Amino acid sequence: MENRLFNQVFHDGEGKIVLAQTPNLPLIVWIVASLLKLLFTTGRVNIGLDLLAFGTLFTWAWQELFEGVNYFRRALGLIVLIALLAGKIL
Template identity: 65%
Template sequence: MENTLFDRTFRDSDGNIVIAQMPNLPILVWITATLLKLVFTTGNIHSGLDAIAFGSLFTWAWQELFQGVNYFRRSLGLVVLVGAIASRLQWS
């Protein structure tokens, strides 16, 4: 099999096309914390959930960036990492 740009971008080491995967622990924690933030809209619990959501999304993006199975997953990690950090910046 030729190692084309398409293959390097979308295939894993077994030759399978991988765009989406089963959620891993950091993404499940992010989803849970984000949904709980809708219930607890103010106070210390909301702040704690916000920190947990950001930390777990950051962890997921970092793992995808450096351990993703293909270039698409690594690019997705980079985009999410940059977006998560940018969302935390205060634009004055």
């Protein structure tokens, strides 16, 4: 039972353990936008970069939640999605 649960949570369809993957486009754009926000700390550029960073990380989390290769990646997407929304609400 434990082995089956472990396999479902951490293995992909090919039987490989997947905890991290190569960043996809939304994650790369989020990283770049977040780094640029450190340079442009005020003004419209900062607001635009903040919106771009939020949108791309939201997209990444949504994709992970519904298309993640295993339950761990899907849970990671859900956690990031909840954290993003909580950060905007609070």
